[in-house]
Amino acid sequence: MARRLPEVDVVLVGMGWTGALLAKELTDAGLRVVGLERGVPRQTVPDFQTPTMHDELRYAVRHGLMLDPATETLTFRNFTGQTALPIRQLGSFLPGAGLGGAGVHWNGQTWRFHASDFNLRTHTEQRYGRDIIQEGLTIQDWGLSYDELEPYYDRFEKICGIGGKAGNLRGVIQPGGDPFEAPRSSEYPLPPMPMPLGPTLFAQAAEQVGAHPFPLPSANLSRPYTNSYGCHLQPCNACGFCERFGCEHFAKSSPQVCVLPVLMGRENFELRTRSTVTRVNYDSTAKRATGVTYIDAMGQEVEQPAGIVALCAFSYHNVRLLLLSGIGQPYDPASGEGVVGKNYTYQTMAGVSVFLDGQKNINPYMGAGALGMAVNDWQGDVFDHSGLGFIGGAYLGGLQTGGRPIEYHPVPSDTPRWGGAWKQAVRQHYNSTLGISVHGSSMPHRYNYLDLDPTYRDGLGQPLLRMTFDFPANDRLMADYLTDRALEIGRAMGGRVEASRRTGHYSIVPYQTTHNTGGAIMGANPRESVVNRYLQHWDAHNLFVMGACVYPHNPGFNPTGTVGALALWAARAIREDYLADPRPLVQA
Amino acid sequence: MTADLTRRDLLAAGGTAAASLPLAAHGQGMPGHAQGQAAQAPPRVWRFFNEAEARLVTAMVDRLIPADAEFTGAAGAGVPEYLDGQLAGAWGHGNRLYRLGPFQQGTPEQGYQLPFTPAELYRLALPAFAAWVRQGYGSGFEALPGALQDEALSRAETGEAGFEQVSSAVFFETLLANTVEGFLSDPMYGGNRDFVGWRMVGFPGPYAGYVDLLERHDLRFTRAPRGIAEAMQEHAAHHRAPTPQR
Numbered sequence: 001m002a003r004r005l006p007e008v009d010v011v012l013v014g015m016g017w018t019g020a021l022l023a024k025e026l027t028d029a030g031l032r033v034v035g036l037e038r039g040v041p042r043q044t045v046p047d048f049q050t051p052t053m054h055d056e057l058r059y060a061v062r063h064g065l066m067l068d069p070a071t072e073t074l075t076f077r078n079f080t081g082q083t084a085l086p087i088r089q090l091g092s093f094l095p096g097a098g099l100g101g102a103g104v105h106w107n108g109q110t111w112r113f114h115a116s117d118f119n120l121r122t123h124t125e126q127r128y129g130r131d132i133i134q135e136g137l138t139i140q141d142w143g144l145s146y147d148e149l150e151p152y153y154d155r156f157e158k159i160c161g162i163g164g165k166a167g168n169l170r171g172v173i174q175p176g177g178d179p180f181e182a183p184r185s186s187e188y189p190l191p192p193m194p195m196p197l198g199p200t201l202f203a204q205a206a207e208q209v210g211a212h213p214f215p216l217p218s219a220n221l222s223r224p225y226t227n228s229y230g231c232h233l234q235p236c237n238a239c240g241f242c243e244r245f246g247c248e249h250f251a252k253s254s255p256q257v258c259v260l261p262v263l264m265g266r267e268n269f270e271l272r273t274r275s276t277v278t279r280v281n282y283d284s285t286a287k288r289a290t291g292v293t294y295i296d297a298m299g300q301e302v303e304q305p306a307g308i309v310a311l312c313a314f315s316y317h318n319v320r321l322l323l324l325s326g327i328g329q330p331y332d333p334a335s336g337e338g339v340v341g342k343n344y345t346y347q348t349m350a351g352v353s354v355f356l357d358g359q360k361n362i363n364p365y366m367g368a369g370a371l372g373m374a375v376n377d378w379q380g381d382v383f384d385h386s387g388l389g390f391i392g393g394a395y396l397g398g399l400q401t402g403g404r405p406i407e408y409h410p411v412p413s414d415t416p417r418w419g420g421a422w423k424q425a426v427r428q429h430y431n432s433t434l435g436i437s438v439h440g441s442s443m444p445h446r447y448n449y450l451d452l453d454p455t456y457r458d459g460l461g462q463p464l465l466r467m468t469f470d471f472p473a474n475d476r477l478m479a480d481y482l483t484d485r486a487l488e489i490g491r492a493m494g495g496r497v498e499a500s501r502r503t504g505h506y507s508i509v510p511y512q513t514t515h516n517t518g519g520a521i522m523g524a525n526p527r528e529s530v531v532n533r534y535l536q537h538w539d540a541h542n543l544f545v546m547g548a549c550v551y552p553h554n555p556g557f558n559p560t561g562t563v564g565a566l567a568l569w570a571a572r573a574i575r576e577d578y579l580a581d582p583r584p585l586v587q588a
Numbered sequence: 589m590t591a592d593l594t595r596r597d598l599l600a601a602g603g604t605a606a607a608s609l610p611l612a613a614h615g616q617g618m619p620g621h622a623q624g625q626a627a628q629a630p631p632r633v634w635r636f637f638n639e640a641e642a643r644l645v646t647a648m649v650d651r652l653i654p655a656d657a658e659f660t661g662a663a664g665a666g667v668p669e670y671l672d673g674q675l676a677g678a679w680g681h682g683n684r685l686y687r688l689g690p691f692q693q694g695t696p697e698q699g700y701q702l703p704f705t706p707a708e709l710y711r712l713a714l715p716a717f718a719a720w721v722r723q724g725y726g727s728g729f730e731a732l733p734g735a736l737q738d739e740a741l742s743r744a745e746t747g748e749a750g751f752e753q754v755s756s757a758v759f760f761e762t763l764l765a766n767t768v769e770g771f772l773s774d775p776m777y778g779g780n781r782d783f784v785g786w787r788m789v790g791f792p793g794p795y796a797g798y799v800d801l802l803e804r805h806d807l808r809f810t811r812a813p814r815g816i817a818e819a820m821q822e823h824a825a826h827h828r829a830p831t832p833q834r
Contacts, residue, residue, distance in 0.1 A: 054795050069684060073686045087686070091699055196805065197805035363801075367798075405772040406768060406772045417764070419651065426788070427659075431790045507696065
């Protein structure tokens with residue numbers, strides 16, 4: 001039998017970005033909060049220290065900071081007729097593990113979504129009519145608007161110390177910024193970092209083709225900064241070790257540097273690490289979550305009753321916990337009914353390489369995870385999609401994130417894969433090649449979804465999550481169109497260009513992004529969503545679900561900015577509305 | 589236009605003695621041979637490979653990344669020693685690998701589905717490759733001329749070299765990826781000896797701050813590579829030990 005602990009006000013499942021933000025906001029309100037984290041405790045000092053953190057083999061290749069698949073993984077298939085098989089080695093995406101979650105090893109590219117993303121179906125039908133929406137695409141509105149979320153984007157950016165240049169301040173277009181962004185209430189808290197040659201060449205070429213380049217919004221700090229919580233951050237020194245690494249310099253926004261310093265030590269907060277939540281306990285009669293059950297560090301089962309439960313684990317882990325707990329109706333692609341697991345989406349990535357053949361010294365190792373220039377001329381619904389046959393778009397980015405050589409040694413596609421010619425090509429191209437990334441949206445499709453696997457289990461004996469996913473035709477068309485735009489810019493950069501198009505089935509082998517979204521989506525009613533606009537579960541008003549799993553589709557941006565903004569938006573609703581009168585905040 | 593290094597950059601680029609040792613001081617020959625090594629050098633001890641496996645894998649990786657006039661190949665770079673350490677350690681024994689069944693063949697998009705750890709894969713595949721080469725070419729792989737070695741490797745790459753228990757293509761991909769890792773990872777893992785991989789591409793090593801150089805476009809930055817060990821020495825000299833943070 002599980003050991004039953006005294007009830008607390010709030011239990012948080014997972015202590016990454018959203019867990020840390022909720023813990024801070026809800027302890028501010030005087031609540032007693034317990035944060036359960038299945039991984040290890042870890043801090044900048046002593047865990048992310050130089051020079052040993054700069055070990056590409058250990059952290060980038062062997063995934064030292066990531067979730068161990070032997071502990072838990074997913075099964076995967078491209079379509080429902082296949083047998084899903086376990087993802088035995090991490091590849092396409094890299095879920096984090098441990099205190100801080102993926103907020104430790106991210107790059108720091110911190111975007112806002114566009115206003116039209118939040119009412120995608122209504123906007124699309126109004127502008128183009130229904131026919132542009134391909135058969136099977138299950139796009140829908142999010143249930144809240146950009147204008148409502150804007151103050152929380154602003155707050156998250158000031159917690160992180162994001163560096164950038166506003167392009168639209170309260171409706172007035174600003175030179176040097178992104179003219180297509182939605183209106184911002186204030187300038188970024190910090191200016192951009194200095195730009196190296198590669199992104200500069202990208203920006204010049206983008207201007208030549210008529211696009212509007214701007215510095216990509218970055219959580220790599222450009223100045224010393226004290227955030228709105230009173231935490232101190234330091235400037236980035238462009239060491240080139242962000243993605244897959246923890247930052248030793250207090251220079252990349254993370255739960256560790258932006259939130260935990262003020263949270264840890266609070267009397268009404270308790271962090272329990274090595275605590276793996278196996279289910280949310282649910283009273284289906286009262287339609288309430290009663291707490292969670294977890295396995296502690298000693299392997300013992302513990303029940304933690306709580307007045308409020310918030311799922312703050314990585315995106316699809318929240319979906320799995322809902323399914324394991326039997327809360328909400330699982331989605332059935334055959335009938336289209338049910339909601340849990342519906343609208344799993346990803347990111348549609350492509351790219352262009354520009355080979356300058358030794359004509360320039362790029363010095364790719366002088367980098368930072370979000371250092372670069374981007375254009376949004378073909379993002380979201382910025383451009384007219386009439387006659388194109390698809391919806392959505394992408395940002396095109398010229399970034400310099402680091403030149404770690406095991407994984408970064410670009411060669412032209414006609415280079416042999418090994419032998420003397422390969423060696424010569426690696427030598428020739430390492431320091432004079434640029435890349436343009438096509439960071440594309442992912443539209444939900446009826447047959448892309450998450451459910452529990454019938455065969456494979458995790459180390460605790462519970463069913464693994466099963467992912468069924470392939471790129472919809474809509475997104476392939478989008479990626480092709482955007483890759484053509486990237487090729488135009490690449491040609492204007494003056495080198496030999498090569499496209500890496502989005503072809504073939506989705507594969508879990510090559511790394512693409514860790515932008516796994518959807519599966520516990522937000523929306524206007526319980527028939528088509530798991531949570532309401534306040535991320536409150538339709539079937540349990542004291543259960544809140546954080547993270548990118550609530551996205552009804554994945555826009556062509558990195559997801560973390562919106563993850564942070566939504567967590568702060570939900571925290572406000574809990575503090576200022578729910579606590580005084582616990583109830584469904586939206587009537588079904 | 590190529591900008592020049594400042595005096596400060598050059599001082600910062602001082603590097604270590606190891607980084608500037610001439611290549612000739614280190615053998616490019618086969619492991620176990622004394623060529624180019626000091627007379628007092630201790631015998632090479634393999635932790636995972638047996639002698640036959642070591643000879644074979646050394647010959648194989650040295651075709652995947654062969655020596656050229658300027659830069660040694662995988663054998664001279666210590667890739668066999670790198671592989672030996674990896675296969676003897678946690679990764680070789682299946683760390684970070686989901687190993688529960690049932691096992692069945694999947695599509696390429698579903699990734700690795702074999703029941704073998706990396707160590708088991710090498711242990712099965714190396715003798716299978718050796719036997720397949722001996723049968724088809726009438727000689728051991730090590731004794732074949734380079735062109736035939738390359739042909740045999742290509743046939744393993746395509747999967748044409750049918751091994752009984754394991755796909756030659758799966759093994760080839762693993763060996764190729766591990767060879768590149770060994771050539772370009774920090775020398776503390778046994779490969780990238782004398783920073784040969786990093787010198788070849790111009791990677792100055794993993795520990796540095798470049799923010800003041802970002803706007804010096806097209807800078808010709810030629811600092812000799814430093815590894816984690818060298819950076820640690822410099823770090824210790826310049827900083828007090830950090831105080832743990834709560």
